[in-house]
Amino acid sequence: MSTLAPVRDAAPTRGVGVRLTDLRRSYGTVRALDGLTLSIEPGELVALLGPSGCGKTTALRLLAGLEDADGGRVEVGGRDITRVPTNKRDMGMVFQAYSLFPHMTARQNVEFGLQLRGAASAKRRARATEMLELVGLETQADRYAHQLSGGQQQRVALARALAIQPQVLLLDEPLSALDAKVRVQLREEIRRIQLEVGTTTLFVTHDQEEALAVADRVGVMRAGNLEQLAPPQELYARPATAFVADFVGLTNRMAATVGSGRAHVLGASVPLLPGSAPSGAAVVLIRPEALAVRADPRGSATVVTASFLGALGRVTVLTDGGETVIAQIDNAAVAGFAPGDRVSVTPRADAALAVSAG
Amino acid sequence: MSLQASRRRRQTLFRHVVVGVIGLFFALPMVAMLEFTTRAPGGGRSLDTWATLLDVGAVERDYPELMTGLIASAGLAVLTVAIMLLLLVPTMTWVRLRLPGLRRTVEFICLLPLTIPAIVLVVGLAPVYAWVTYFFGESSVWLCFAYVVLVLPYAYRALDAGLSAIDVRTLAEAARSLGASWFTVMWRVILPNIRTAVLLSAFLSVALVLGEFTIASLLNRDNLQVAINLLGKRDASISIAVSFAALLVAFLVLFAMSFVGNGRRARRSKES
Numbered sequence: 319m320s321t322l323a324p325v326r327d328a329a330p331t332r333g334v335g336v337r338l339t340d341l342r343r344s345y346g347t348v349r350a351l352d353g354l355t356l357s358i359e360p361g362e363l364v365a366l367l368g369p370s371g372c373g374k375t376t377a378l379r380l381l382a383g384l385e386d387a388d389g390g391r392v393e394v395g396g397r398d399i400t401r402v403p404t405n406k407r408d409m410g411m412v413f414q415a416y417s418l419f420p421h422m423t424a425r426q427n428v429e430f431g432l433q434l435r436g437a438a439s440a441k442r443r444a445r446a447t448e449m450l451e452l453v454g455l456e457t458q459a460d461r462y463a464h465q466l467s468g469g470q471q472q473r474v475a476l477a478r479a480l481a482i483q484p485q486v487l488l489l490d491e492p493l494s495a496l497d498a499k500v501r502v503q504l505r506e507e508i509r510r511i512q513l514e515v516g517t518t519t520l521f522v523t524h525d526q527e528e529a530l531a532v533a534d535r536v537g538v539m540r541a542g543n544l545e546q547l548a549p550p551q552e553l554y555a556r557p558a559t560a561f562v563a564d565f566v567g568l569t570n571r572m573a574a575t576v577g578s579g580r581a582h583v584l585g586a587s588v589p590l591l592p593g594s595a596p597s598g599a600a601v602v603l604i605r606p607e608a609l610a611v612r613a614d615p616r617g618s619a620t621v622v623t624a625s626f627l628g629a630l631g632r633v634t635v636l637t638d639g640g641e642t643v644i645a646q647i648d649n650a651a652v653a654g655f656a657p658g659d660r661v662s663v664t665p666r667a668d669a670a671l672a673v674s675a676g
Numbered sequence: 677m678s679l680q681a682s683r684r685r686r687q688t689l690f691r692h693v694v695v696g697v698i699g700l701f702f703a704l705p706m707v708a709m710l711e712f713t714t715r716a717p718g719g720g721r722s723l724d725t726w727a728t729l730l731d732v733g734a735v736e737r738d739y740p741e742l743m744t745g746l747i748a749s750a751g752l753a754v755l756t757v758a759i760m761l762l763l764l765v766p767t768m769t770w771v772r773l774r775l776p777g778l779r780r781t782v783e784f785i786c787l788l789p790l791t792i793p794a795i796v797l798v799v800g801l802a803p804v805y806a807w808v809t810y811f812f813g814e815s816s817v818w819l820c821f822a823y824v825v826l827v828l829p830y831a832y833r834a835l836d837a838g839l840s841a842i843d844v845r846t847l848a849e850a851a852r853s854l855g856a857s858w859f860t861v862m863w864r865v866i867l868p869n870i871r872t873a874v875l876l877s878a879f880l881s882v883a884l885v886l887g888e889f890t891i892a893s894l895l896n897r898d899n900l901q902v903a904i905n906l907l908g909k910r911d912a913s914i915s916i917a918v919s920f921a922a923l924l925v926a927f928l929v930l931f932a933m934s935f936v937g938n939g940r941r942a943r944r945s946k947e948s
Contacts, residue, residue, distance in 0.1 A: 404849075405854075415846045434860065478854070
């Protein structure tokens with residue numbers, strides 16, 4: 319008699335809420351998680367983003383039950399599962415490393431979890447076919463892992479994870495072993511499937527583009543804790559900390575004076591984002607696309623390089639104050655700038671983050 | 677072009693010479709053994725020795741110690757392999773999964789018997805076997821405990837190679853996340869993927885157990901080699917014939933080992 323959650327009928331699930339509260343985990347003297355608190359809404363896809371060693375994978379592994387927390391709570395659907403073993407957590411997982419069982423075909427891999435749940439043979443087969451169709455690999459059902467490409471293996475792993483209709487889907491950098499083209503293709507497919515199935519999903523990645531492209535909300539992690547958790551647009555446009563601004567996208571750091579909720583930089587006044595330094599000398603963080611550059615013989619900066627990057631262009635200038643500033647411009651405008659040209663640079667950001675100059 | 681062809685020919689010839697010399701090195705003693713066992717008392721050739729050996733009834737009647745030794749060795753081989761696999765496979769898997777820091781220590785412990793001569797091992801084992809005899813009796817099959825220690829280095833190497841060829845951690849974690857118990861992980865995920873390594877370690881262990889003499893002899897237990905040694909003092913021809921048969925079995929086992937490995941590789945490459 320199986321003690322695992324029975325396989326539900328194939329109707330799309332809307333997922334359950336996940337709550338991590340004050341999670342702590344240390345490896346020797348290294349604190350991998352330092353009181354992480356995170357809530358994921360039912361059916362939502364949250365991406366955890368951060369540099370190596372920031373604790374994002376540890377958070378996912380604690381949620382999966384693959385590691386034990388030193389402290390804190392893990393709740394899924396309102397139920398405390400902190401001490402529940404991995405095999406009783408009802409979670410589907412796709413790993414960074416290829417994880418298909420080498421001695422089984424793609425179909426047998428997908429059926430594995432269903433078999434453990436005591437699903438009848440016909441039901442298993444039908445579900446495996448449905449899942450392989452979902453990931454577009456129904457014609458490869460009888461192939462072994464070594465007969466599939468990396469992208470195909472990860473698709474089968476996704477089908478296998480979803481076949482058991484898990485409460486939560488965990489994706490641990492599933493695209494990092496793939497080449498760039500397949501990566502983009504597969505991340506879009508993951509998002510399509512996630513929206514179709516509606517499973518609450520935690521996606522761990524170190525690739526900001528990947529996180530911004532697929533997630534409903536992105537959590538940027540640093541030193542075992544969340545720096546900011548916000549929708550991709552907000553995270554990009556309104557970073558809460560200098561770390562987030564630096565980590566997500568390109569950022570110019572420019573000297574400014576701040577006061578009365580505004581920063582004075584490059585001769586203009588820009589409203590400050592919440593969390594900015596209140597007054598005095600500061601460093602303002604401005605995105606390259608939030609800067610306008612125009613040829614101006616009486617301007618206060620000199621062009622260092624002007625690069626054509628395909629869909630857009632980039633100009634690097636040196637201000638008279640000695641700061642190097644990068645501005646993103648229209649690709650057609652690149653030809654209008656040459657090294658040594660005098661230009662004026664103006665911020666056109668709605669708001670900017672200022673951090674203390676010290 | 678012709679220079680290359682002549683070089684290739686020379687290399688092929690060299691290879692054949694090397695294989696031939698090695699073949700002779702192994703074949704000559706065996707041919708000599710075969711020759712000895714087919715000598716007839718008054719000169720000439722006879723297959724009487726082999727006929728006797730193949731007649732189980734005659735062996736039981738005339739050479740009871742051989743039968744005892746053979747049964748003891750067969751039992752020892754089975755028990756040794758069973759204990760070795762039960763001990764090593766879960767331990768090595770667990771160390772890879774949960775205690776990777778202990779891997780070197782486990783390896784050191786498993787390879788240690790290689791560095792200790794059997795005769796020295798017996799000195800340590802003698803008092804231990806006094807207790808084994810006290811608890812389990814005098815049967816030769818209890819030599820299996822000593823033999824497990826003896827086969828550890830070879831079995832460890834074979835299993836380690838098998839476990840290194842797969843990503844044990846990821847496979848186990850994938851299976852666990854899908855709802856598998858630890859037993860299911862071992863039985864349905866790890867073991868099928870290290871099948872060749874398990875077979876190799878078992879074959880090596882069997883070959884080693886069938887050839888072991890020192891420990892059994894010095895601890896006054898029976899096994900095939902002890903029986904052969906005893907027979908040698910009474911009937912040299914039968915003794916040599918049994919030795920020859922044992923060698924042949926060991927060779928067949930080793931041949932089967934390479935066949936298992938090659939067969940699997942060939943199947944894999946054909947599939948891909």
